[in-house]
Amino acid sequence: MDDERPSWREKWLPFLPLEGTDTRRGSRMTTWRIEATDTGREPCMTTWRPVKERSAKSSCNPTVTTNSYKMENTKHQAQKLAQWTDAFLGFMESWKHLLNVSRHENIISKTRRKKNLVRCNSSTVLISLLFILLLDVSSAMCPPKCTCDDETLKASCGEAxxxxxxxxxxPDVKTINLEGNRISNVHLTxxxxxxxxxxxxxxxxxxTLGVRNFEYQQKLVHLNVSLNEITNLSKDTFRGLKNLRxxxxxxxxxxxxxxxxxxxxxxxxxxxxxxxxIISIGDRVFDHLSNLRVLKLEDNQLLDIPTPALRRLPSLKILGLSGNLIESIEEDSLPALRDLRSLTLQGNLISKIHRAAFDGLQSLQLLDLSENNLTSVPTAQLSKLTNLAELDLSANNFVILEPVAFQSLFELRRLRVCRLPKLRRVDVRAFVDNIKxxxxxxxxxxxxxxxxxxxxHGNPLLVDxxxxxxxxxxxxxxxxxxxxxxxxxxxxxxxHCNCSLLWLWLLTRKQLDxxxxxxxLAAATNSPDTIPRLDIDGIRCAEPETLRNLLVVxxxxxxxxxxxSWLAVIIVTIVVMxxxxxxxxxxxxxxxxxWCKKRDELPEPPHHSHLQNGAVLMLMTTKDNMDSMDNFMLKAKEPLVSEMQFQHWDSIAKENGTAESHVYHMNGNAKKPAHIVYV
Known part of the structure; x- marks a missing residue:
């Protein structure tokens, strides 16, 4: 007998199912013949009966217990057998030490390659049993602490x-959940x-994910390897995942x-x-991801926006860059991503935004700039985002919300300006452009x-x-x-709970009732007297001291x-008087x-002597003294100053107890009427 031994792959050839009938029960049974290239060995025939019989008769020794495995001789199983042969050979190479075949040279003698039968020992039977378990579609073994459903083809082994x-x-399973275990690799499994x-x-x-470990998962669409200790990605790490989404x-x-x-x-x-x-991303990393819609890079250590890499993503709709170390957004930091809908830059160090930074983002609907170092609302920069519907500017260093702070944002629907420790004033016109x-x-x-x-009150659609x-x-x-x-x-x-909060007290009481x-509230809003929903469990009084921490309701x-009250009316009247x-x-x-005296008690105003150039000014107390003045004219005499006395003033003076004579002087030759002023 030749000592030449075959290779490991040559030893295990396809298994051929043989049909047979159990004459005692009249039921179908399947006999499996294990073929190999070993010479001088006896055939190993293993018969698998239906599930009610818990043992399998074998021409080998010892007899192997089948537990609850049922095998049916169908054309489908024969096809599955051929399909899995190659995968099984690779598996056996990695697990041969568990099957006591690591020293296969002591079991298989080298001979010419002929198709012969092998004498069955305990290791051979164990291998055949393991392989049949892998091929059993109807009732595969579910590990302890796992849940397996052969109808939905789902297996869940979380925290197992x-x-x-x-x-x-x-083998036909579609969903496997192995979350929260102690798995260290996925090699050959x-x-x-x-x-x-x-x-x-x-x-x-x-x-590490190794290389080509997913080569047979061409139907895989969802892969989650988060919360592990992976340090790098190799060239062929994801080889075979052509349909991964x-x-x-x-x-x-x-x-x-x-x-x-x-x-x-x-x-x-x-x-x-x-x-x-992640500190940096290569310029060409995303070259083959033309269909990428969502890219999340939050909580890394990026110093700048990876502009060259983003230019390769024309279909990008959601971009997350929160929690990095970005300090500014320059004019060309964000490429023209025409389909981008959401951009989150929360939790960076941004203190400067170029006026044209958002010019290429016409479709943007959500922008998060919270938790940065902005000192004022970037009104001019935001005005280019005419489709923006949601904006978050919380946790910045704004002091005031200026008039028309959100200019041209006519589509804005949700606005957050929270946790602004320096904000002291909001202009009444801050939201005038935000009609939606x-x-x-x-x-x-x-x-x-x-x-x-x-x-x-200038926002007619405002509800919250x-x-x-x-x-x-x-x-x-x-x-x-x-x-x-x-x-x-x-x-x-x-x-401060006083009568100025009566309206709020009434609303809280109504909601409580x-x-x-x-x-x-849906039923309540059907009535004409609609009220908003209040958080009544958190509205408390701080003053006066007797009401401190008491709910307003x-x-x-x-x-x-x-x-x-009557007392209050009396007090107010006294105060007014x-x-x-x-x-x-x-x-x-x-x-x-x-103005507080009678007219008769008013003192006579002093009468003055006026020197005029052709005109006379006369001061009269009332019109009653004008009866004798209707035809009064002053005639100018010589150029020298002459005197003219009006006797009616003497009588007025005597009545008032004064003996002063009222003398008026005039120059010139023209006759002019007197100019009379009543005092």
Missing amino acids: GLEVVPIQLN LPFYTNLRWLDVSRNRIS VLDISQNMLENIEGVALSDLPDLAELYMSGNK LESVVMDDNSALQALPTRLF ISVRGNGFTSLDSAHFPLDQLHSLSLSDNPL TDAKNLT DVPESEVRCDA ALFALTCGMLLLLGTGR
């Missing part, structure tokens, strides 16, 4: 304490599952993405790489102590307002369009009512007390 990927699952669509190996201990490698230890690591994913639509240590605004959140602005009246955690001590109903609001959040403000009657009505008397006294002291 597994250290390797199980290989005894249904996946070729059996060629029908796999969804694989989750997140929260394990995988440090979603790849999640977030929360690993990747530092750089270079070369063609993702070149084998032409249909990839969503890529999640958040929570790594539906929701405004202005929470936790501790330095903001007041809102301008009718701030929100939240101003929680600010510094408001008083609120007026005119601040809010109560007739159109669905919800109004006012909690955690230091309110509505809830007590088990009426929904629990404040006694007497504390917020301002009805006038006292003020009137004081005013008169002040006027007397200042010499203007004549």
